[in-house]
Amino acid sequence: xxxxxxxxxxxxxxxxxxxxxxxxxxxxxxxxxxxxxxxxxxxxxxxxxxxxxxxxxxxxxxxxxxxxxxxxxxxxxxxxxxxxxxxxxxxxxxxxxxxxxxxxxxxxxxxxxxxxxxxxxxxxxxxxxxxxxxxxxxxxxxxxxxxxxxxxxxxxxxxxxxxxxxxxxxxxxxxxxxxxxxxxxxxxxxxxxxxxxxxxxxxxxxxxxxxxxxxxxxxxxxxxxxxxxxxxxxxxxxxxxxxxxxxxxxxxxxxxxxxxxxxxxxxxxxxxxxxxxxxxxxxxxxxxxxxxxxxxxxxxxxxxxxxxxxxxxxxxxxxxxxxxxxxxxxxxxxxxxxxxxxxxxxxxxxxxxx
Amino acid sequence: xxxxxxxxxxxxxxxxxxxxxxxxxxxxxxxxxxxxxxxxxxxxxxxxxxxxxxxxxxxxxxxxxxxxxxxxxxxxxxxxxxxxxxxxxxxxxxxxxxxxxxxxxxxxxxxxxxxxxxxxxxxxxxxxxxxxxxxxxxxxxxxxxxxxxxxxxxxxxxxxxxxxxxxxxxxxxxxxxxxxxxxxxxxxxxxxxxxxxxxxxxxxxxxxxxxxxxxxxxxxxxxxxxxxxxxxxxxxxxxxxx
Numbered sequence: 001x002x003x004x005x006x007x008x009x010x011x012x013x014x015x016x017x018x019x020x021x022x023x024x025x026x027x028x029x030x031x032x033x034x035x036x037x038x039x040x041x042x043x044x045x046x047x048x049x050x051x052x053x054x055x056x057x058x059x060x061x062x063x064x065x066x067x068x069x070x071x072x073x074x075x076x077x078x079x080x081x082x083x084x085x086x087x088x089x090x091x092x093x094x095x096x097x098x099x100x101x102x103x104x105x106x107x108x109x110x111x112x113x114x115x116x117x118x119x120x121x122x123x124x125x126x127x128x129x130x131x132x133x134x135x136x137x138x139x140x141x142x143x144x145x146x147x148x149x150x151x152x153x154x155x156x157x158x159x160x161x162x163x164x165x166x167x168x169x170x171x172x173x174x175x176x177x178x179x180x181x182x183x184x185x186x187x188x189x190x191x192x193x194x195x196x197x198x199x200x201x202x203x204x205x206x207x208x209x210x211x212x213x214x215x216x217x218x219x220x221x222x223x224x225x226x227x228x229x230x231x232x233x234x235x236x237x238x239x240x241x242x243x244x245x246x247x248x249x250x251x252x253x254x255x256x257x258x259x260x261x262x263x264x265x266x267x268x269x270x271x272x273x274x275x276x277x278x279x280x281x282x283x284x285x286x287x288x289x290x291x292x293x294x295x296x297x298x299x300x301x302x303x304x305x306x307x308x309x310x311x312x313x314x315x316x317x318x319x320x321x322x323x324x325x326x327x328x329x330x331x332x333x334x335x336x337x338x339x340x341x342x343x344x345x346x347x348x349x350x351x352x353x354x
Numbered sequence: 355x356x357x358x359x360x361x362x363x364x365x366x367x368x369x370x371x372x373x374x375x376x377x378x379x380x381x382x383x384x385x386x387x388x389x390x391x392x393x394x395x396x397x398x399x400x401x402x403x404x405x406x407x408x409x410x411x412x413x414x415x416x417x418x419x420x421x422x423x424x425x426x427x428x429x430x431x432x433x434x435x436x437x438x439x440x441x442x443x444x445x446x447x448x449x450x451x452x453x454x455x456x457x458x459x460x461x462x463x464x465x466x467x468x469x470x471x472x473x474x475x476x477x478x479x480x481x482x483x484x485x486x487x488x489x490x491x492x493x494x495x496x497x498x499x500x501x502x503x504x505x506x507x508x509x510x511x512x513x514x515x516x517x518x519x520x521x522x523x524x525x526x527x528x529x530x531x532x533x534x535x536x537x538x539x540x541x542x543x544x545x546x547x548x549x550x551x552x553x554x555x556x557x558x559x560x561x562x563x564x565x566x567x568x569x570x571x572x573x574x575x576x577x578x579x580x581x582x583x584x585x586x587x588x589x590x591x592x593x594x595x596x
Contacts, residue, residue: 202459205448214434
């Protein structure tokens with residue numbers, strides 16, 4: 001598929017997504033809308049890992065560390081300021097700084113990919129334990145109590161920028177969450193077309209060659225990692241806005257593993273894939289949760305096995321290849337019939353000439 | 355009068371892997387615009403030598419100076435920025451990307467958007483892969499991937515070019531073309547070429563350095579080296595002695 005076809009497909013996808021976000025409140029009831037808001041905030045998290053894993057080649061087993069830090073940073077700041085505007089900023093900056101510090105040691109210490117997975121997994125476990133043991137008044141930041149395993153209830157949700165009295169309704173929250181998801185997708189797409197994005201992909205492809213051409217793979221990977229952390233943090237803020245609550249289970253390993261499943265099913269190496277995988281699986285799990293005959297984890301496991309065996313590339317790349325193959329066949333046929341016509345014309349010409 | 359320092363100079367360069375001495379006290383010097391061939395049997399330490407020059411390995415002992423600037427133990431990307439480019443023995447390319455993207459990545463680092471585009475077009479012309487510019491490199495033949503890698507090295511416009519077995523896996527015609535390109539590059543830049551193909555060496559070489567068991571055994575002009583009995587004994591025996 002040529003570059004222009006790809007680009008027009010991406011633009012079309014963004015337009016469709018914009019329309020879906022815009023009209024959703026007309027068709028979905030409040031409960032469904034809240035559910036989709038949750039899915040969209042999770043999709044931001046999935047997108048962050050899909051970016052650093054699929055385009056930076058960094059398999060982070062603990063992307064929830066940044067998601068959770070973003071959520072806690074938002075909650076603490078929102079309670080202290082009473083305004084969500086600076087809190088959202090905190091939710092992006094705190095995990096980004098944490099990713100910067102962690103990434104510096106990992107990438108400049110030349111720690112190999114497998115250990116990166118182990119380290120990020122461990123960091124998530126540590127954060128879970130740290131936040132789990134913050135019960136009591138001594139663990140208070142400003143006026144915000146961290147609350148230990150009970151978490152932080154009644155966190156102020158999003159309000160209009162710099163106007164804490166104008167709290168967003170669930171419909172508005174849906175627009176904000178869906179809009180943020182689309183904006184982050186578009187931002188990452190633009191980044192991947194820029195010089196930095198192309199170099200990041202080159203580093204993923206072959207670190208040695210990139211270094212021998214004068215690019216420092218450590219710096220490139222570090223910035224990809226930091227950006228992934230910032231996006232995951234934004235997802236955390238959107239998540240807290242959905243439930244007005246954050247607890248230490250946000251660092252649970254099951255969620256970390258689930259994001260990886262979303263990406264495997266949606267398609268690694270794409271940006272749409274993680275979003276599609278996230279929405280599909282979460283919708284499925286919530287549907288299964290509403291009945292009693294199947295256990296949702298069992299179904300999730302079965303789906304993963306089916307995908308690993310039959311569609312190892314994931315949904316989006318498989319569909320893309322199918323469309324590309326179909327496109328190729330159609331254009332071939334068109335060319336063939338085109339040739340046929342021209343042959344007929346040349347054959348017919350002498351008759352007309354006579 | 356101050357003497358012009360050599361382009362590249364190594365002093366007592368040594369690389370140990372456990373008990374194995376891959377390079378043992380190598381004193382090597384290369385002048386500006388010089389073309390040098392390195393030969394030696396497998397395991398003589400040529401590739402290890404190249405890896406130390408490009409920062410892929412940190413020498414156990416000794417120094418490397420590039421235009422009188424110490425580079426031993428520096429990271430690869432810094433050395434590349436100083437102007438040393440390398441085509442490695444096994445093609446080291448971006449397999450999942452197109453030919454054009456590979457060349458562009460090499461060209462764009464130190465130049466503007468338009469200049470990079472121009473360099474890419476020139477290099478594609480030079481390595482004769484213009485028709486395959488959009489092809490994914492991983493799907494090309496070994497010889498074509500060699501060309502892509504040579505293309506990335508050319509596009510980065512380094513001061514010193516290291517070529518590790520550039521003619522391996524190429525057809526006779528391509529080998530000749532490689533020799534031509536090497537002569538062409540040598541008009542403005544210095545090169546060190548590692549090769550096993552003696553016909554190829556004869557085509558391009560002036561001075562040849564022979565590596566044996568991690569040391570420089572001999573350094574002389576190409577005729578003298580090929581006539582030397584020790585060289586024949588360690589390496590060329592069957593082929594040239596006849």
